[in-house]
Amino acid sequence: MSDRFEPVIIGFTCNWCSYRAADAAGMGRMKYPPNIRLIRLMCSGRIDPTFVLKALAEGADGVLISGCHPGDCHYLEQNYKALRRHRLLQRTLAQLGIEPERVRLTWASAAEGAQLAETMTAFVEEVRALGPLAWPARPRPAAVAELHEAAAEATP
Amino acid sequence: MQRITIDPMTRLEGHGKIEIFLDEAGNVANSYLQVPELRGFERFCVGRPVEEMPNLTSRICGVCPEAHHMAAAKAADAVYGVVPPPAGRKLRELLYSAFFFADHTTHFYILGGPDFIMGPEAPVAERNILGVIRKVGAEVGGRVIQARHFGHATVEILGGRKVHPCTSVPGGVTKGLTEEERVEIERMGRWAVEFARGSLELFSTAVLGNPEYREALMGDTYSHRTYYIGLVDAAHRVNFYDGRVSVVSPEGERLGTYAPHEYTDWIAERVEPWSYLKFPYLKKVGWKGFVDGPDSGVYMATPLSRLNAADGMATPLAQAEYERFYEAMGGKPVHQRLAIHWARLIELLYAAERWVELATDPEITSPDIRVVPSARPTEGVGIVEAPRGTLTHHYRTDDRGLLTMVNLVVGTTNNGAAMSLSINKAARTLIQPRTPVDEGLLNRIEMAYRAYDPCLGCATHALPGRVALQVSIRDARGEVLQVLRSAPPGPSPAPACRAP
């Protein structure tokens, strides 16, 4: 085990193109780094900026979003939403002091397993070079139900 | 040294505490008004688009959001070098007059007034608006509620909401008035005039007619001879929305008037290590410490200051009250701080009369309420009178209109030094050796600041940052031998040391 920083990256992939591409890479034994944990959505247009922000806030160092090429979206035009949300996120993250390069958008068709594997490998190295994001954990006081249970037990 | 702490200050806006130190004999050695709150508007507004400022800065204070809203709108106008059309300007001033009416009503009946109506040493449970309503009865109490309701309803029609209006933008306002709305606003304004007259009568009976209160009001305990400032129109009459700032001396001589962009020639702010509140003073006179008099730059900005700094009121009923006031108090300027309550009610009447004047202005229903700025945005200053004092917003922007610098000198901030003087004097007068210091007596000391109608959230919009611990080592004479400071990371001044 090396002491090298191993980025944690969440990869949101769309069911119709990029997830199949990742699958194809796996079946073709094309290596891509274990740093990327894949989450499959039906469409890249399903990407809510909330998913990206939650990932970054809860331990991810980078997020990869992968969808069908423009014009090839299984649901016709929804990947354009992914494009717009990605641009919005990047502009906002920059103001929050987070490098926009930590959130990457890529297009991949189901046949492009090798290219996707390369993209993912390269992205892991880019995030490694940026360093850990190490976002502070959210303060979570005890749930209010616990508080009232404790108070009820304490009362004679 | 024995210490008495009043924490928190109550029946005002914002956070404050008072520390009173007694020497061995039981006399007051000194007192400190400390403001322990900050949020940081002057920093976090930087980077925001200037048109957001009427909405962002209104959150400096929810008691006087309209004041910040208007100062911000005027500063944003100045940033763009744009002049709203007459109807736009009048709509803003109409909203502002109704707001002033509601706010002064709130202060007199809810914040400051209970001290007079219930008595300064009434039990805590009764010495508040709820006690007042129980005492004066449902009918009178109902009128107070109605007065606030009319003022806020008018603000809501013109500004969209009762608290934090949203209609002022650079170049004018987004909402005009229909004739139906105008009729309703006029009706409420006329009722407001009668309510204000009734309030002055109530003051006359309940305060001036009570020998103990009359003595407190006219006597020396709560009196300081300071400079006074306030906005005046071209005829040197009080105006809340626009004009030049008039500055008069403790003897009543006018030093001059200044336009908004000239404020830094007149006003400077001083920092003390024991409060987050800064202390403005008149530059031309200079800072001489927490003292009053013509040689000290300490000044006051309150309703009383505005009356002192002006030559009269711009509406007839208020003008008659203005004359009656100065005759009763023995001339101009008036220095007794409890008289601020009286001056506030004269302004209540002016606000209501101005409300009706504007509501019946032929241009008020014009659809020509806004112009689109065309010049490149740069820098601007906007000044209005907040109920608590002169309010200055100064902005610099980049050429997209995003703020690069925000400087605010806020109503109550003007009065930091004057309030400190008032509290100190009240404490020294009321606390004597062997005086039992009970809750009622401490409330009488609090009355010294309550007259100013402080808005400490306004006053401490600023955020100083990670604070350093500073220890001063003094000899028996109180001379500083050494100052040790633990500084935050980054550049910091070298600690001051002096060998014994």
Added chain:
Amino acid sequence: MKPKFAMYWAASCGGCEIAVLNTDAKVLDLDAHFDVAFWPAAMDAKYRDVEAMADGSLLVTLFNGGIRTEENEHMARLLRRKSQVLVAFGACATEGGIPGLANLSSLESAMDAAYAGPSTVNPGDTRPVTAWQAPEGELRLPRLEPVLRTLDQVVPVDYYMPGCPPEAHQIAAVVDLLVQVVEGKASLPPPGSVIGAGDSTVCDECPRERNVKNITRLARVQEMVAIDPRVCLLEQGLLCSGPATRSGCRARCPQVSAPCIGCYGAAPGALDQGARLMAALASVMAGKEPEAVDRVLDGIPDPAGTFYRFGLAHSLLRSGTAAWKAEA
């Protein structure tokens, strides 16, 4: 014996207090059914009076304002102990509000802004300190925390009442509910609920006409030559936060041709109000390649300040790095 009521302000503006007073005669109902035990805005009980109360002796406390200083945190914990029901009241306590925007910058830079501005004369670079030795004794000021927090990031919270401030008609409805609860005629909703607000978005309450949207340009409000009073503001190119904001306010701002600024907090189900608004905007704007998208988005000069105007402190990230990252 009437049950006890308290209202307290932390890093706030007092607007929530004024909003309660704006319920007009409803305040008298409050007085009739409750003993107002602590409310610094309106009556004279002091901190020592709260400390002397038995734990749980306050039936309900409305706590507004964000947690900015150690004093704010102390009062949040104190009032949590003394209260059976603690309500995060208003935008600052529920989601950080406007003061939460301070989380985009550092305390360091704020010190320079406050104590070195154009009207400040401070040749000795004096700064306020948390403990200072006056000739007569020590004077203390509370320490400022680097990041502003919401109430529920400090103590458990029973209910959330959003709004900046909550609208008077909503406060009146909640007072009515509390009175009914005290009289045994109603029960409180499940702990953790949002009260005094709606279940949808501001768009649902807005009377403006809505059409299929394909926004090609976003303008600043002062750039609009005319604002059509009947049509959705977002469609006209004004970035309105309505789609991401909880209902309950009756959409007052859009009705006076001012875009919604999001003061009622995240729409139901949204974990992050800014993210929700970004998602919504992306769905209704034009642009199928990066350049076209950028052209539209260039109409938002301050994305963080716009999307997170009220909700930054409660958002998923809560603050920018400038506020919490130690200096290198």
